[in-house]
Amino acid sequence: MGKSRLEAFSDGVIAILITILVLELKVPHGSALADLAPLLPVFLSYVLSFAYLAIYWNNHHHMLHTVQKVSGSILWANLHLLFWLSLVPFVTGWMGENHLAPVPTACYGAVLFCSAIAYYLLQLRIIAGQGHDSILRAAIGGDWKGKLSPGLYVVGIAGAFVSTTFAVALYAVVALIWIVPDRRIEKILASSGKREAS
Amino acid sequence: MGKSRLEAFSDGVIAILITILVLELKVPHGSALADLAPLLPVFLSYVLSFAYLAIYWNNHHHMLHTVQKVSGSILWANLHLLFWLSLVPFVTGWMGENHLAPVPTACYGAVLFCSAIAYYLLQLRIIAGQGHDSILRAAIGGDWKGKLSPGLYVVGIAGAFVSTTFAVALYAVVALIWIVPDRRIEKILASSGKREAS
Amino acid sequence: MGKSRLEAFSDGVIAILITILVLELKVPHGSALADLAPLLPVFLSYVLSFAYLAIYWNNHHHMLHTVQKVSGSILWANLHLLFWLSLVPFVTGWMGENHLAPVPTACYGAVLFCSAIAYYLLQLRIIAGQGHDSILRAAIGGDWKGKLSPGLYVVGIAGAFVSTTFAVALYAVVALIWIVPDRRIEKILASSGKREAS
Amino acid sequence: MGKSRLEAFSDGVIAILITILVLELKVPHGSALADLAPLLPVFLSYVLSFAYLAIYWNNHHHMLHTVQKVSGSILWANLHLLFWLSLVPFVTGWMGENHLAPVPTACYGAVLFCSAIAYYLLQLRIIAGQGHDSILRAAIGGDWKGKLSPGLYVVGIAGAFVSTTFAVALYAVVALIWIVPDRRIEKILASSGKREAS
Numbered sequence: 001m002g003k004s005r006l007e008a009f010s011d012g013v014i015a016i017l018i019t020i021l022v023l024e025l026k027v028p029h030g031s032a033l034a035d036l037a038p039l040l041p042v043f044l045s046y047v048l049s050f051a052y053l054a055i056y057w058n059n060h061h062h063m064l065h066t067v068q069k070v071s072g073s074i075l076w077a078n079l080h081l082l083f084w085l086s087l088v089p090f091v092t093g094w095m096g097e098n099h100l101a102p103v104p105t106a107c108y109g110a111v112l113f114c115s116a117i118a119y120y121l122l123q124l125r126i127i128a129g130q131g132h133d134s135i136l137r138a139a140i141g142g143d144w145k146g147k148l149s150p151g152l153y154v155v156g157i158a159g160a161f162v163s164t165t166f167a168v169a170l171y172a173v174v175a176l177i178w179i180v181p182d183r184r185i186e187k188i189l190a191s192s193g194k195r196e197a198s
Numbered sequence: 199m200g201k202s203r204l205e206a207f208s209d210g211v212i213a214i215l216i217t218i219l220v221l222e223l224k225v226p227h228g229s230a231l232a233d234l235a236p237l238l239p240v241f242l243s244y245v246l247s248f249a250y251l252a253i254y255w256n257n258h259h260h261m262l263h264t265v266q267k268v269s270g271s272i273l274w275a276n277l278h279l280l281f282w283l284s285l286v287p288f289v290t291g292w293m294g295e296n297h298l299a300p301v302p303t304a305c306y307g308a309v310l311f312c313s314a315i316a317y318y319l320l321q322l323r324i325i326a327g328q329g330h331d332s333i334l335r336a337a338i339g340g341d342w343k344g345k346l347s348p349g350l351y352v353v354g355i356a357g358a359f360v361s362t363t364f365a366v367a368l369y370a371v372v373a374l375i376w377i378v379p380d381r382r383i384e385k386i387l388a389s390s391g392k393r394e395a396s
Numbered sequence: 397m398g399k400s401r402l403e404a405f406s407d408g409v410i411a412i413l414i415t416i417l418v419l420e421l422k423v424p425h426g427s428a429l430a431d432l433a434p435l436l437p438v439f440l441s442y443v444l445s446f447a448y449l450a451i452y453w454n455n456h457h458h459m460l461h462t463v464q465k466v467s468g469s470i471l472w473a474n475l476h477l478l479f480w481l482s483l484v485p486f487v488t489g490w491m492g493e494n495h496l497a498p499v500p501t502a503c504y505g506a507v508l509f510c511s512a513i514a515y516y517l518l519q520l521r522i523i524a525g526q527g528h529d530s531i532l533r534a535a536i537g538g539d540w541k542g543k544l545s546p547g548l549y550v551v552g553i554a555g556a557f558v559s560t561t562f563a564v565a566l567y568a569v570v571a572l573i574w575i576v577p578d579r580r581i582e583k584i585l586a587s588s589g590k591r592e593a594s
Numbered sequence: 595m596g597k598s599r600l601e602a603f604s605d606g607v608i609a610i611l612i613t614i615l616v617l618e619l620k621v622p623h624g625s626a627l628a629d630l631a632p633l634l635p636v637f638l639s640y641v642l643s644f645a646y647l648a649i650y651w652n653n654h655h656h657m658l659h660t661v662q663k664v665s666g667s668i669l670w671a672n673l674h675l676l677f678w679l680s681l682v683p684f685v686t687g688w689m690g691e692n693h694l695a696p697v698p699t700a701c702y703g704a705v706l707f708c709s710a711i712a713y714y715l716l717q718l719r720i721i722a723g724q725g726h727d728s729i730l731r732a733a734i735g736g737d738w739k740g741k742l743s744p745g746l747y748v749v750g751i752a753g754a755f756v757s758t759t760f761a762v763a764l765y766a767v768v769a770l771i772w773i774v775p776d777r778r779i780e781k782i783l784a785s786s787g788k789r790e791a792s
Contacts, residue, residue, distance in 0.1 A: 005205060005259060007599060012213030015606035019614060020217060022680050024225070027618070027687040031695030050680070054673045061599060061669075075259075076377075079252045086220050086248070093225040101229030179670075203403060203457055210411030218415060222423070273457075274575075277450045284418050284446070291423040299427030401601060401655060408609030416613060420621070471655075472773070475648045482616050482644070489621040497625035 003070045006078060010060060013082050017089060018053045021046055024093035042096030045108075048172060049092040052112065055178045056085060056119070066136040067126055077125040081118040087111045105167050106160040112171060113153040120146055149174050201268045204276060208258060211280050215287060216251045219244055222291035240294030243306075246370060247290040250310065253376045254283060254317070264334040265324055275323040279316040285309045303365050304358040310369060311351040318344055347372050399466045402474060406456060409478050413485060414449045417442055420489035438492030441504075444568060445488040448508065451574045452481060452515070462532040463522055473521040477514040483507045501563050502556040508567060509549040516542055545570050597664045600672060604654060607676050611683060612647045615640055618687035636690030639702075642766060643686040646706065649772045650679060650713070660730040661720055671719040675712040681705045699761050700754040706765060707747040714740055743768050 025042055028035040060081075067074070091111045095104040123146070127134045140146065152174050160167035223240060226233040258279075265272070289309045293302040321344070325332045338344065350372050358365035421438055424431040456477075463470070487507045491500040519542070523530045536542065548570050556563035619636055622629040654675075661668070685705045689698040717740070721728045734740065746768050754761035 005209065008206065008602065009209050009213055009255065011599065011603045012210055012606055013217055015603055016214055016217040016610055017220075018676075019607055019610040019680060020221070022611075022684055023221075023614070023617070025681075025684045027684065027691055029691075031688075031692035031698055033697050036701075047677075050677055057603065058669055058673075075256055079256075082216075083245075083248055086217060087223075090220055090223045090225065094229075097225055097227075098229035103231050104229050107234075203407060206404065207407050207411055207453065210408055211415055214412055214415040215418075218419070221419075273454055277454075280414075281443075281446055284415060285421075288418055288421045288423065292427075295423055295425075296427035301429050302427050305432075401605065404602065405605050405609055405651065408606055409613055412610055412613040413616075416617070419617075471652055475652075478612075479641075479644055482613060483619075486616055486619045486621065490625075493621055493623075494625035499627050500625050503630075 003064060003067050006070050006075065007061075007064055010064075010078060010082065011057070014053055014057045014060070014085065017085055018050060018057075020089050021049050021053070021092060024089060024096060041099045042093075044168075045092045045096035045100075048168070048175065049088050051175045051179065053085065053088060055175060056081075056115070059119075059178065063123065063126065063136065066130070066139060069129065071125075071129055074122070074125050074129060077118070077122040081115065081122050084111060084115040084118050088115075100164040100168060102161045102164055105164040106157045109153050109157040109160060109167060109171060112174075113150055113157065116146070116149050116153060120150075145177055149177070201262060201265050204268050204273065205259075205262055208262075208276060208280065209255070212251055212255045212258070212283065215283055216248060216255075219247055219251070219287050219290060222287060222294060239297045240291075242366075243290045243294035243298075246366070246373065247286050249373045249377065250313075251283065251286060253373060254279075254313070257317075257376065261321065261324065261334065264328070264337060267327065269323075269327055272320070272323050272327060275316070275320040279313065279320050282309060282313040282316050286313075298362040298366060300359045300362055303362040304355045307351050307355040307358065307365060307369060310372075311348055311355065314344070314347050314351065318348075343375055347375070399460060399463050402466050402471065403457075403460055406460075406474060406478065407453070410449055410453045410456070410481065413481060414446060414453075416485050417445050417449070417488060420485060420492060437495045438489075440564075441488045441492035441496075444564070444571065445484050447571045447575065449481065449484060451571060452477075452511070455515075455574065459519065459522065459532065462526070462535060465525065467521075467525055470518070470521050470525060473514070473518040477511065477518050480507060480511040480514050484511075496560040496564060498557050498560055501560040502553045505549050505553040505556060505563060505567060508570075509546055509553065512542070512546050512549065516546075541573055545573070597658060597661050600664050600669065601655075601658055604658075604672060604676065605651070608647055608651045608654070608679065611679060612644060612651075615643055615647070615683050615686060618683060618690060635693045636687075638762075639686045639690035639694075642762070642769065643682050645769045645773065647679065647682060649769060650675075650709070653713075653772065657717065657720065657730065660724070660733060663723065665719075665723055668716070668719050668723060671712070671716040675709065675716050678705060678709040678712050682709075694758040694762060696755045696758055699758040700751045703747050703751040703754060703761060703765060706768075707744055707751065710740070710744050710747060714744075739771055743771070 025039065025046060028039060088111060091104065091108040095101075095108045098104050123136065123140070123143075127137045130136060152170055156167040156170040156174075159170065223237065223244060226237060286309060289302065289306040293299075293306045296302050321334065321338065321341075325335045328334060350368055354365040354368040354372075357368065421435065421442055424435060484507060487500065487504040491497075491504045494500050519532065519536065519539075523533045526532060548566055552563040552566040552570075555566065619633065619640060622633060682705060685698065685702040689695075689702045692698050717730065717734065717737075721731045724730060746764055750761040750764040750768075753764065
């Protein structure tokens with residue numbers, strides 16, 4: 001089974017999620033600039049979630065690049081990831097509308113945490129399918145980003161009950177860590193391409 | 199006529215339906231964890247429907263893998279299936295918002311029943327188009343899943359007026375039966391590939 | 397410029413429109429079967445519009461099959477068609493919620509009329525681009541469907557002020573006329589394929 | 595890394611945005627023609643935004659035609675463009691519902707301005723990636739459209755506080771300037787194709 005339809009479906013779902021996010025930005029009733037002010041936390045949540053979904057799409061793109069054969073377990077691990085990502089618009093709206101109240105901010109972090117775990121599981125399934133010479137395993141190496149992020153999310157979830165500003169700042173930091181695309185995969189792919197050619 | 203555009207369109211519609219589902223999860227007004235409690239039945243309905251649409255996408259994916267030529271009747275049988283699937287978000291929302299009341303729960307089952315019939319009809323059209331040596335017919339064999347499911351839905355629909363918990367549990371059981379992807383098709387495809395190669 | 401991205405974009409827009417339609421089916425507040433009754437006209441409008449968008453997708457699919465080169469004017473004629481189709485969910489919702497009142501029913505017909513004209517213009521642009529030996533011109537022949545439909549829509553629009561049941565029945569008749577896919581194009585393509593092969 | 599998935603994702607997001615726009619056209623409660631009247635500014639905003647998103651899709655289509663290799667910076671420049679385009683439905687709804695009040699009309703222009711800048715940055719990234727013999731740089735030449743548009747948007751934004759009709763008319767003029775597809779790229783591609791062939 002080829003991977004093109006898996007990519008297309010994932011792209012479709014992520015593209016729709018990233019666009020549905022904007023539906024949480026409800027048009028205000030007044031027409032003054034001040035009427036936009038209460039939307040500011042919603043807008044900031046929107047920007048953060050847009051960045052997160054863009055990062056997931058981007059790295060998903062890179063990760064699937066190393067895949068040749070899609071097994072049933074990869075299909076389901078991928079759907080599991082899409083499930084958690086599909087909850088992002090909901091928690092974004094809840095956090096934004098409540099001006100970053102503690103519980104919604106913690107729930108936002110929990111959805112990010114579950115998405116990170118689901119991404120990790122998908123990565124494991126792909127590596128398992130590639131066997132000993134897994135390109136993906138070579139590419140991610142120690143995978144410090146993948147191991148650090150869930151820890152930071154847990155700190156953010158707990159921290160939300162002390163300071164939501166701290167929690168959201170931490171979520172933003174994790175986004176920044178990831179926003180650099182996974183060049184390791186590009187490098188390994190390039191070098192494995194050279195090896196095959198030589 | 200190739201099948202790629204049929205796949206792309208079906209993927210698009212199913213990807214949008216699976217994402218529109220999340221719009222039924224209305225952001226609660228309060229910001230406490232208790233404000234999420236009334237959303238629990240909506241959330242469980244969401245998970246169940248997400249699983250169903252994922253299963254349909256998955257098996258649709260496998261089934262179309264055996265198709266080479268798309269006729270007009272396959273196109274319409276496919277649109278008929280998409281029609282019933284498109285009602286899933288509506289009945290999911292209705293069932294969830296009414297905390298699994300009997301009539302919405304029965305209607306939910308009715309939409310699942312009609313989707314199953316539409317899937318079965320699409321399968322018949324594809325087999326008819328493939329003639330005597332139909333790969334798909336060989337692949338599905340006795341098709342016990344396809345024959346058992348509508349019966350279980352009917353039991354669930356009737357049972358909803360006695361116990362909605364029973365009905366929803368039964369729908370979940372059918373989902374679990376299907377969640378194992380249709381390995382038969384993979385096997386037959388693999389062996390028919392070998393036969394051609396030899 | 398290839399046509400694959402034009403097809404993909406059109407498929408995307410039509411897939412989203414067909415799915416957005418279902419958002420007009422607002423979940424009722426009660427949980428009895430009687431609570432679905434007021435939704436009946438909305439549901440029937442939904443079925444009709446679903447059929448129309450499916451027909452447009454289907455025939456668009458066939459028509460683009462004859463296209464090799466996409467010019468700027470084809471791109472814009474296609475976007476013009478998508479514009480009118482994008483208004484279908486709006487008029488469907490308006491007609492359904494007002495239980496087929498005269499003005500919304502006439503407006504529904506007007507959007508169908510404009511879509512038909514836009515489809516006709518797109519067809520003209522494609523034929524013009526294909527020059528003398530246009531496959532599409534040969535395929536559509538006298539194009540009695542394309543010429544009859546706008547007339548029937550005009551009758552339906554005027555008739556809506558006398559009897560909306562008559563108008564909606566007429567729209568449904570036009571849908572039935574079109575629901576048979578354009579086998580002429582399939583035939584011509586098949587025979588032109590044979591000619592090339594011989 | 596190929597560009598097909600980048601194209602598919604961008605097409606998906608733009609197709610969804612263009613369709614989500616129509617959700618701002620809220621179905622009116624009455625069923626008379628007069629009930630449509632208050633929707634007129636919303637409808638005109640809708641037409642203008644539909645045209646803008648269609649133009650962006652169209653020119654994005656042409657621009658990516660010159661790209662062979664997609665780098666990480668192109669991916670992010672593209673996501674940055676999609677971010678600003680994703681705000682179009684929001685400002686369209688705000689401007690339309692307030693009957694073209696000054697602040698929403700200025701904000702509408704601001705989103706157009708940021709989208710234009712993001713498009714320009716994406717263009718720069720692509721040219722930088724193509725090196726000395728950049729096809730895209732040759733194709734856009736002096737790029738008077740790309741340089742004029744942001745200036746006109748700034749005039750429109752300032753002008754919105756004097757006359758919103760003037761501002762919206764100016765936005766429409768910029769749309770008309772762009773609605774002619776970028777034939778320069780088609781020409782250069784055609785001639786570079788010839789050069790390679792000879």
